[in-house]
Amino acid sequence: MSARYARLQLADGAFYARAEGDSYELLSSAPWEDGVKDTGRRVKKDDAIYLPPSDASKVVAIGQNYAKHAAEMGKPIPVEPLIFMKPKTALNAHGAAILLPPASQEVHHEAELALVIGKKLTRVTEEEAAAAIFGVTCFNDVTARDVQKREIQHTRAKSYDTFACCGPELVTGIPFDDLRVVCRLNGAVKQDGRTSDMVHSPAKLVAFISNVMTLLPGDVVSTGTPSGVGPIVAGDIVEVEIENVGVLRNVVTR
Structure with missing residues (x-):
């Protein structure tokens, strides 16, 4: 059965929560943990x-997974x-700002399905990996493209604070092998693909990564972006929409 979860900031701390109609029921712990309670x-x-x-x-991301x-x-x-990694400190929430770094003059959006x-x-x-994917969410793998072009590896270009936009909800119990992935910039569609176009499937990605590094509960694996990536500038509103999952929205600032 499908369910939707979020992680919320309250005055007394951060809480995982389950969507119930027009409200969220706060949970005692992460929804994938044993013994979680309302x-x-x-x-x-x-x-x-x-x-x-x-x-x-950690966030493990995938490059060039759409032909x-x-x-x-x-x-x-x-x-x-x-595979490459984005640090925990790059994680950014729905509704928060993407902060353009002084070191880059060409920052791009990359709409992705994240596990x-x-x-x-x-x-x-792969079978064990598929069974261990708790759910999916929207992801924007924000990238300093000019920095990436100057360097052999991706770490600096992908790791600036706010460059791992994720959310707003985590959705479980739905098939995600053929979902539409769209990026809109100020309302105009810039990316429009389907997860069925991935070169390597989600289960293959997770299994492959697990043979390199241990994945822990709650880790995020972002599965790559369709074509159509392009620049964002201060004042832009970037939306990543994934069919049956939701809409991730962020404003761009410098």
């Missing part, structure tokens, strides 16, 4: 202050998943 406290959705939907220990995006970057389709891991994974099979 607290009896509710917050109206209209009053919600969102945090990234998982307090992840058309690889082509627009002038890169070959990777035989194996091309949230529900259990500890080390060297697992």
Whole structure:
């Protein structure tokens, strides 16, 4: 059965919560943890202050996982998943600002489907990986493209504070092998793809990563972006919409 979760900031701390109609029921712990309980406290959705939907220990992202995006970057389709990491400090919530860094004059949006891991994974099979994906959410893999072009690896270009936009909700119990992924910039569609166009499937990505590093409950795996990436500037409003998942919205500032 499908369910929706969020992570909210309240005056007395951060709480995971389950969507119930026009409200959120606050939970005692992360929804993937054993023994999680309702607290009896509710917050109206209209009053919600969102945090990234998982307090992840790390974000593992995937490069060139859509053939058309690889082509627009002038890169070959990777035989194996091309993985890189974004730090926990880059995580950014729905409704928060994307802060353009002074070091970059060309920052791009990248709309993506992100997976949230529900259990500890080390060297697992694709079948085990698929069973351990707790849910999915919207993700914007914001990238300093000019920095990326100057360097061999992705770390600096992908790791600036606010460059891992995620949320607003984490959705469980839905198929995600063929969902529409759209990015709108100030209302105009810039990216429009489907998760069925991925080169490497979500289960393959998670299994592959688990054979490199241990994935912990709550870790985020972002699965790559369709073609159509492009620049964002101060004052822009960027939206990532994924079919049956939701809309992630951020304003751009410098």
